Amino acid sequence: MSDFDGGFGAGCDSGIDTDLIPAPREFFWIPPTRGLEVLDEETALDAGPGTGSVAHWLRATVGAATGLPLPDGDQNDNRIVLRVSPDVERELGPEGYRIVVDGYGIRLDGGSTAGVFWAAQTFRQLLGADAFRRAPVRPRARWHVPMVVIQDAPRFRWRGFLLDVARHFLPKDGVLRYLDLLAAHKLNVLHLHLTDDQGWRLEIERYPKLTEVGAWRARSKHGHRASPLWDERPHGGYYTHDDIREIVAYAARLHITVVPEIDIPGHSQAAIAAYPDLGNTDVVDTTALTVWDTWGVNPNVLAPTDTTLAFYENVLTEVLDLFPSPFVHIGGDECPKDQWKASRAAQDRMAAEGLADEEELQSWFIRHFDRWLAERGRRLVGWDEILEGGLAPGATVSSWRGRAGGIAAARAGHDVVMCPEQHVYLDHRQAAGDDEPVPIGYVRTLEDVYRFEPVPAELTDAEAARVLGAQANLWTEVTETQQRVDYQAFPRLAAFAETVWSTLPAPGARDYADFERRMAAHYRRLDALGVDYRPPGGPRPWQRRPGVLGRPIEGAPPIV
Secondary structure (H helix, E strand, O other): OOOOOOOOOOOOOOOOOOOOOOOOOEEEEOOOOOOEEEEOOOOEEEEOOOOHHHHHHHHHHHHHHHOOOOOEOOOOOOEEEEEEOHHHHHHHOOOOEEEEEOOOOEEEEEOOHHHHHHHHHHHHHHOOHHHHOOOOOOOOOOEEEEOEEEEEOOOOOEEEEEEEOOOOOOOHHHHHHHHHHHHHOOOOEEEEEOEEOOEEOEOOOOOOHHHHOOOEEOOEEOOOOOOOOEEOOOEEOOEOHHHHHHHHHHHHHOOOEEEEEEEEOOOOHHHHHHOHHHEOOOOOOHHHOOOOOOOOOOOOOEOOOHHHHHHHHHHHHHHHHHOOOOEEEEEOOOOOOHHHHHOHHHHHHHHHHOOOOHHHHHHHHHHHHHHHHHOOOOEEEEEHHHHOOOOOOOOEEEEOOOOHHHHHHHHOOOOEEEOOHHHHEOOOOOOOOOOOOOOEEOOOOHHHHHOOOOOOOOOOHHHHOOEEEEEEEEOOOOOOOHHHHHHHHOOHHHHHHHHHHOOOOOHHHOOHHHHHHHHHHHHHHHHHHOOOOOOOOOOOHHHOOOOOOOEEOOOOOOOO
């Protein structure tokens, strides 16, 4: 076969697996027969310059799962050769890779260290599902790898996943686990939604009340905000500076960038509860506010004062010290303007700045931090509401309400990350019917996500080049545990990963039947990894949430 599509059979009885996800660009069996290369206790790792971290990862994962020692060695053909290759970089780009298994050893060549790492992820899949376990599960002195050539590279450089740890806190170990899951799917951006009305999850040493007060709420709405049910247990948690340093360092080893989000100027009640002067004190008694215990769009927003600007500059100073990401997300979405309309101080600020309306006042907030971040060598990212009132010069837009925001931003010469809720909001339900736990939003099946196209057809080639990539978002109002997050994320995150890594035909022409066939092997990998995914036939009994109110929306989502 000359490429991936239709070129694989199921894994053979030797334990190998050639049903790869995401699909590589090119896959060839080496003639004349579909042979196998052996891995055994004598198989060595030959790690060239710049690949030591990949060798370490292979020993920690594949070595642990197989029980093979994978010692250093470069003296015979029974070895796995890791190399950063200028030729691969020229042909396939820095994240591209080439795998050759030809009977004379195994070569994993990448255009950079990242490329070698993605090759190692594919190599692990070739070994079969047992290679995804943490220890050997059955005695096996020899493992097999198919004798193949694979050439591969990503379509997009931003292949992201948003994890909302503000609504329901995910402890550090859960975040580290999700980094492993992202890497296994060749996703390279973790967008951490760290602050919201319901909780502030990042230690800020200059402002300790942000976590002493803002990280904890007395109770939580159970289900959709219209539900009569409450979870009366206090909920909260936060990451210390050292926790974040560990998360960021671990992500870097997996070639994942962690993008922090600090919400400004809406979604800020947790911060205002901790420091009431941040709110519109001439409109509401901000000293009476607590960390919000329900869901929805909150009217309590930041006051447009010099005090607020200075406060968040100090917050972001610590954020920049912790997160080396070139991008910093500042939210900018769902900011009701009622308090600003009623605030004398806000109206005076608008007059002093020559702003026509409250939309421009929000833009003033965003522009301030766009300049502030740019002066420090970072780039601002915001939700597509930041288009309203005028877009800050250097801003990148996360297009979430549909495609329209991304189209407008790209045509205006701004970079875009496509994450339209109608397609890739993984908190939305996966099927119709009463069995889906706490059903939210439109039905978005595995096939729906597989047919997601990040680049709108309306864009010219130059405008399309502004699309950095795409991101699947998982909001956690009704996903209160790691099991619930797993259920909503998988298997759809695997389909999303293929849409941003692989070069696929137009959505209607994609071979979903082939993807579904390959998923049969991938479910076994997810089982080995301990992922509590939604089975193809529907939720398992313990995955259901009978009696907990959701908010299903009927019909097909609008294309906007």
